[in-house]
Amino acid sequence: MNVRAHVSMVFHLDKCIGCHTCSVACKNIWTDRPGAEYMWWNNVETKPGTGYPTRWEDQLNYKGGWELNDQRELQLKSQKKANYFQKIFYNPNQPGLDEYYEPWTYRYGDLTNAPEGDDQPTARPISQITGEDMDIEAGPNWDDDLGGSPVYAANDPNLDALTEDERRVLFDVEQITMMYLPRICNHCANPSCVAACPSGALYKRGEDGIVLVNQDTCRGWRACVAACPYKKVYYNWKTGKAEKCILCYPRIETGQPPACFHSCVGRIRYMGVLLYDADRVEEAMKAPEDALVESHRSVLLDPFDPAVIAGAEANGISAQFIESAQRSPVWNYVMKWKLALPLHPEFRTLPMLYYVPPLLPVSGRAGDGIYQQNATEFFSNLDSARLPIRYLASLFSAGNEKIVHDVMKRQMAVRYFKRAQDVDDVDASKVHAVLREAGLSEAEAEEIYQMTTLAPMNERYVMPPIQREVNIAGSGCSPEMCKGSCGLGAISTPERGL
Ligand code: SF4
Ligand code: SF4
Numbered sequence: 416m417n418v419r420a421h422v423s424m425v426f427h428l429d430k431c432i433g434c435h436t437c438s439v440a441c442k443n444i445w446t447d448r449p450g451a452e453y454m455w456w457n458n459v460e461t462k463p464g465t466g467y468p469t470r471w472e473d474q475l476n477y478k479g480g481w482e483l484n485d486q487r488e489l490q491l492k493s494q495k496k497a498n499y500f501q502k503i504f505y506n507p508n509q510p511g512l513d514e515y516y517e518p519w520t521y522r523y524g525d526l527t528n529a530p531e532g533d534d535q536p537t538a539r540p541i542s543q544i545t546g547e548d549m550d551i552e553a554g555p556n557w558d559d560d561l562g563g564s565p566v567y568a569a570n571d572p573n574l575d576a577l578t579e580d581e582r583r584v585l586f587d588v589e590q591i592t593m594m595y596l597p598r599i600c601n602h603c604a605n606p607s608c609v610a611a612c613p614s615g616a617l618y619k620r621g622e623d624g625i626v627l628v629n630q631d632t633c634r635g636w637r638a639c640v641a642a643c644p645y646k647k648v649y650y651n652w653k654t655g656k657a658e659k660c661i662l663c664y665p666r667i668e669t670g671q672p673p674a675c676f677h678s679c680v681g682r683i684r685y686m687g688v689l690l691y692d693a694d695r696v697e698e699a700m701k702a703p704e705d706a707l708v709e710s711h712r713s714v715l716l717d718p719f720d721p722a723v724i725a726g727a728e729a730n731g732i733s734a735q736f737i738e739s740a741q742r743s744p745v746w747n748y749v750m751k752w753k754l755a756l757p758l759h760p761e762f763r764t765l766p767m768l769y770y771v772p773p774l775l776p777v778s779g780r781a782g783d784g785i786y787q788q789n790a791t792e793f794f795s796n797l798d799s800a801r802l803p804i805r806y807l808a809s810l811f812s813a814g815n816e817k818i819v820h821d822v823m824k825r826q827m828a829v830r831y832f833k834r835a836q837d838v839d840d841v842d843a844s845k846v847h848a849v850l851r852e853a854g855l856s857e858a859e860a861e862e863i864y865q866m867t868t869l870a871p872m873n874e875r876y877v878m879p880p881i882q883r884e885v886n887i888a889g890s891g892c893s894p895e896m897c898k899g900s901c902g903l904g905a906i907s908t909p910e911r912g913l
Contacts, residue, residue: 417694418716418726420736421604421624422662422878423687423745423767424676425755426597427867429774429826430683433560433595435459437675437684441599444674445661450653452518452543455555456660457675459597462802462810463568463585464558466596468514471646472572472759478508479644480607480762481700489700489763491611493641502638503613509641516553518543544652561593573809581803592801594773596810597683599675600647600660601758601766602626604714605696608659611642616657622736623688623881624767625662633657644762664881672876682870687743687877688736689767690716690727700763704813707760714765715750718743735879742877744866745769752855752863754822756811772807772819774826821853825863828853832860 441457460466474480478492494502521538529536542549558567565586574582585592602619606626609617616633619626628639628648635655639648648659663673671677676684691714702710716723718740727737740746748755748771755769804816804823812818828849835841850860866874 416692416716416722416726418690418723418730418732419624419693420622420727420732420740421689421691421767422602422667423624423689423743423749423769424602425685425745425748425769425771427683427685427748427755427771428594428596429771430681430867431459431595431597431773432681433459433461434680435556436678436680437597440674440678441660444663446658450651451649451658453512453515453555454649454651454658456647456649456658457597457599458555459595460556461559461561461568462594462596463571463574463806464561464593465567465570466598467516467555468510468646469553470514470570470572471510471644474644474762476508477510477641477644477646479642479646480764481605482763483701487701489605489697491607491642492644493607493611494638502641503636506637506641509637510646512544513553516555516557517549519549519551573806576805576809576814577803581805585801585803585806594802596758596770597675598645598647598758599768600626600643600662601645601764601768602660602662603764603766604691604693605700605763605765607642607644607762607764608639608648611638612636613638617648620664623667625664625667626659627661627664628657628659630654630656644759644764645766667878668881670878670880672872672878676876682875685744685748685866685870685875687745688718688740688879689743689745689749690718690723690732690737690740692716696765700765704761705815707763707813708756708811708815708818711757711760711765712750712753715746717750718746733879739877739879744870744875744877747862747866752825752859754825754863756818756822758811759813760811761813770811771826772811772822773802774823774830824849825853825855828855829860829863829867832857833864 438455438457438459442455445456446452446454455467458467466472471477474492480492481489482492484490493506493508519540520543522541523538525538526536539548540551541547561568569586577585602625604624606617606619609619609626613636614632614634616629617626617639618629633656635650635657637650637657639657640646640650648657651658666673672686676686695714699710699714718724718737724737745755749769755771757766757769760766804819808814808816808819831841831846831849835843835846850857
């Protein structure tokens, strides 16, 4: 067992209201500068939808993440030994400006400098890249709130998992059904971006696993842009370097949550420490697709287990980190309650950002312009959920519907439990039955309710002080040597000054 500590996150999608406050907070702090205009390190997508960049989930086109070769070894989809050098100079699988969008501003001077006339002056949109007039035909949230659907939403790659009939039903009701998917870099434990970089410029910080780009050593090859299946590394056309979400490490180091976490209106974002076994990462990521969520969970270590604590101490993980791991809301959501799932685990990067899938209202549909409730009782059968379980399974469990079904059952059970308490229209026997079926005790249901609805900042954001000056990115293994097993981290007691 090789115990490492990792900063990790949960986004609770039942609480996201799609307000984009997170995106704007990040934009204002980090990417409001030349060369970065088109970058949204944090973006919020409407699902079903195509996202940003367009159809980023389509790895037949973008070839991001890892795949298993014939020898059952993990290899990058974006580059093989045979085409490594060729793809350094020309990579046809990278998104271009058309897939992102051409950033624009407005010629505001037109409003004040226009000559007197009969009409109101207007501010023409101009390209932030060329400065020329432009017609706006795309944006980072072009299909926001299902705008333009089903034209755009029908191109969502996850819909491929549905039958024709399911698609028809989905689009029949899609005018009143959607969910939001906020996305930042997942700070993966097996990051394909790190493994792909020819210059070794991308790295995971030893003490917390944050994935960063060294701006001094980046040579702008853009192999990371192609290799990240989530398309969360961007190329700055002004500096000629790659950039990405830095998890606001300057804020974390001073005890503050990342800006997108802090500004989140819905309080959907949780941050905490997970301990994991770096020696098991590679093997776990070789599991068959429908077993990937379970093998992902098996890499995470119980922070209360004495053997894990001893292993963490032996590897130089501080007592404060271990204590934070024991209070981690992420551990609770991912492992204790098994409510939060990784996004597209089939990309095999072991993302350290997890999502609680939305328990959408069930069984409502627009008929004759009237909203009808088909359910015979307050909570309806999961099989009539407006977004098919199969669709959510395509997003969060590599197609394994049972895993999403189990998550939904637990969320439903908590709602039954609280409904019985607050409105008193559900039988106690019914509540006991659904809790039993979901594998939850009343105490756990209450805990989930508290953490989901009422938790204050210090319970949603549980991070130890990070002492950069006494930590080093210490793996003793260069990114080149460690391709395929990129679990880096402190492996000996850090000493001041190293
Ligand atoms: S999502 Fe994962 S692969 Fe993509 S940039 Fe972040 S760490 Fe790298
Ligand atoms: S963590 Fe910080 S850098 Fe990353 S997306 Fe959020 S605000 Fe941006």
